[in-house]
Amino acid sequence: MDLNTIEAWVPTADPDEWRQGDAWLAGGTVLYSYGSQTLRRLLDLTTAGWEPVTQDDGGITLASTCTVARVWELGDPASATAARWPGLAVVRPCCDAFVASFKIWNLSTVGGNIATSLPAGPMTSLAAGLDGVATLWGPHGGLRELPVAELVTGDGANALAPGELIRSIRLPAHALEARTAFRRLSLSNLGRSGVLLIGRRDRDGGFVLTVTASTKRPVQLRFPAGALPDAPGLAAAIDAAIPAALYHDDIHGHPAWRRDMTYRLAEELRRELLDVPGPGSQEGA
């Protein structure tokens, strides 16, 4: 919708340009969707011309302005990138977890989705699940790094300071080299995620479970190779990590359902990634 209070469109990625009443603009699909009665200026990050995807031996860096459509390409299972980084197998399921149409992906960005900080933000799930670390730029030359799992702190809440922007997300090699698996449930087919879990089996044998959508913020459970959980162990770890009040409550799922589905999907991921024989290995069902 029209943002009728906007007086100026400023092409800049310099946090020192930011002042009260400004909004960083990436794809615009959130700002233009919710509208605003207060914003005065839009600071257009896309004019900075950041390379959307760069990779080196240490991992992949996504510019915050990298579009979801570009992320989808990155997840192409037939690509050389996918062959090098098997962990990218969760990229496309994460993109498809958007309630938004593929058309929106032509505009929406990784940084925009994370900065919106909805519990069901699929780029938050993806980045947190792959141990992504955000590089943040702030006014007066401010620069810091923060794991995405810590950057998002609640439903629509995050650790960004006024004027601070997400420059990029670094996906480290240890996560990209891992075996990954994805589980999601929604109240409607292809609808808003009510629970979204990403499981990872790192090359060092460790097991990492990232819980999103069912919780107000991402929750990660880490099990080193020597301490892999059995089913009760995993459940106990979830008990300890996620208090009842942390389960999200809105129209997209009752918290009690989200809670039970979290345990269920976590156990499915455990069985899949820890190669537990039994019903979990059966196809179908």
Place this chain on the structure above:
Amino acid sequence: MAIEINGRPAEAAPRPGQCLRTFLREQGALGVKKGCDAGDCGACTVHVDGSPVHSCLYPAVRAEGHEVTTIEGLAATCAHPSGEGDTGGLHPMQQQFVDAQGFQCGFCTAGMVMTAATFDAGQLADLPRNLKGNLCRCTGYAAIEAAVTGTGRGGPAGGRLGDDVPSPAAQGIVTGAERYTLDVTDAEVPGWPGAILHAKLVRSPHAHARIRSIDTSAALAVPGVVAVFTHEDAPDLLYSTAQHELVTDDPDDMRLFDTVARFIGQRVAAVVAETVAAAEAGGRAVVVDYEVLPAVLTPEAALAPGAPLVHGDKDPVATRISEPSRNTAAQLHSEVGDVEAGLAAADAVYEDTFRTHRVQHVALETHCSIAWTDPADGGRLVVRSSTQVPFLAQRSLARIFGLPLEAVRVVTGRVGGGFGGKQEILTEDVVALAALRLGQPVQLEFTRSEQFHGSTTRHPFEIRVRAGARRDGTLTALALDVVTETGAYGNHGPGVMFHGCNESVSVYRCANKKIDARAVYTHTVPSGAFRGYGLSQMIFAVESAVDELARQIGMDPVQFRRRNMVRKGDPMIASHPVPEVDVLYGSYGLDECVALVTKALRRGRERAREFPGGPLGTGELGPEWLVGEGTALSMIDTVPPRGHHAHSRIALLPDGRVSLDVGTAEFGNGTSTVHVQLAATALAGFGIGASDVVLRNADTALTDHDTGAFGSTGTVVAGKATLAAAEELARRIGAFAAEAYPGQDPAGVPLAELAAEAARRGAGLEAEGRWGGTPRSVAFNVHGFRVAVHRGTGELQILQSVQAADAGVVVNPRQCRGQVEGGIAQALGAALWEEVRIDETGRVATDILRQYHVPTFADVPRSEVYFAHTSDELGPLGAKSMSESPFNPVAPALANAVRAATGLRFTELPITRDRIYLALKEAGLAESLPTGRTVTA
């Protein structure tokens, strides 16, 4: 760098915060529609450098230096528009939408076409994923699937009764040329666009408050603001937003702007400005001093002794509010026979309380209107509105502003969906006030969020059922204790309550029936007319109870229904011992509908057994899935009670075609097509086909009074007027031909020649027809589902969906099937996902489409649709109504199927996956740990 639109550079630069959608419309691309303005519905889809985007989310500034293609420019982008035989210059996808008639109201069509036109083979193979960003509220997506996949099969444009005649508007809809309410130019609105002013409403943030004062000075100081209207400007007259043939059907309980706010979202002032932006800024600057008062947010609270009163200041006689002192808008207490005796005589008694929730119509075109005074027409007030009831709106505006009826004209363009929501005046009175005061055109367009918090919803019902049956299958008693929530105002409150308690009860033969019903005011967003008009809520309860009672006596629920449902000739009794005198069995197809659904479900079951991997099969479902079948039936009177009037004029045109003017509005219900088919059928003897009928509709200047397009009357009332007019014209043409060309076969004279000869002799070959909506008939719908429920997650899959409809003679089978499919989809939305939630302060918490999930392509299964073979003695050429009623049996059929699958009775809607799972868990039926992989990805 200019933005290039359809190959031409734009003539202006966008404003800094403007989205591409409004910029394109300002540049004349009126085919770009606003459904949500928030990226959810896809109606505004355009291409930027060939890629589809939602233009409401696209910053217009970013389009600079890029090529934008809208629906108007699509055909020119392909080298070979739809190939040989295409005379319309259409893109192949546009032609496919014409061939499949992949639309009803057509408001979503431009976006559908622009999206699907970009699909490659891979995308075509996964339409649920790739079309989920395009919402259609009318079709249920079956026709859209046929269109996108190119499997539509055209239809005879010149056809008659029983043919799949394509909509006369098809070409305009697929090219974006069809004009909806706000798609105007200076041809429609004098002085457009420069002279148009925009209104924005200031709405109450309090559920209940008295307005001490309103300070408009800061607002008036905002550049561009022209005027602010408040209660001081409003006529001192109470009326209702609801529109009925009889004004006395609804309580007069609201003012244009009141001094008391009764719900969060109630309008308290209007700011009129040169731009929408200035009107919004003015709205923020209006200072309202509220004295906040205690509020009642639920019917239970409203009925408690000593509760704050919503309309305690009103005189019950003058306003026709039943009991203002008890927050009761209307009530009904009746007993036929002796219910206690009936329950005592029963072998089984079932008792439970059912609750239905608020749902919103979500017509894709939001409420909107433009008003102006026409200097070329003696200063007459003209209102162009998105309405189902132009003539009733005209009458109401005349009454509100003290004008003679002929000083007001109401017209519609094409209307982008209604579903009952546009049987109200929610914008017309505001723009009329402003235009009359300012002498300039004034436009008001609701946002999608305003649709949720500032218009109306379906009435929530709480229904306590007590029912008894004997072991032989006799229904011995049916008692219903009903509370409906009408919200802050009583618009449609009495009507929905009475109608809801009528056909839901009278469809069963039962000697003892008792109804106690009350429509209750609360300080929440008003309820209003919604498809089904109370029946869907009551039928959910009654059909669920009937199912349970059958189980209690060990009888198959279908058998139990057959045993007790009315048969042709049975008196239809609900609240009165004597049946309504003007409701007759013009035809009867209930038994056939029940049989059709029963057989289809049996076929589905057998196929599932024989081909477990097939589309109806359960072979791929693992042990965690529970499977069950359920059915429900419904009855509806084909016309609302107490008079429903229609008028049609028809005339032979000089070129040998005929003009047909009808009062009824087209909002996707398909009546335009039905009317031209009825006229063509009456005039078939002279070679007239549907394409020879030039239709104009829904303009108070064209015809005499028409009650409007509600209560499923477009075919059975207005169609009857059109048929009468056309039959009379046929007689007159025949008589004139016999006189003017003695000895010749009247059908042999070319109509153009006849018209010329008639003109020479000063003989007008024209006729008119009327119908008053009585006597009325009854129509039936029966729905059946087979579902699977996942014990581990609560996921519900619909394996088979079947509806049989008793529509009489079907004028246009494809279109009628589309009405049924669309009704099923809308009902599934209400049964499974959609819910308008009110928070603890009374605010609507779900006011965007991402919080209010209307069914997408990915959600709606294909349904089998069957028609009973009946011909109605009362309807035009045997036809019956089929607009509202397909909605009504869906929710209980689904609940009954879930009951059969799980053993659990869901008494509240919606039956969401989380609620299913939690109910299974509570009953000890849930599978807590995975025994296989969870299916949903």
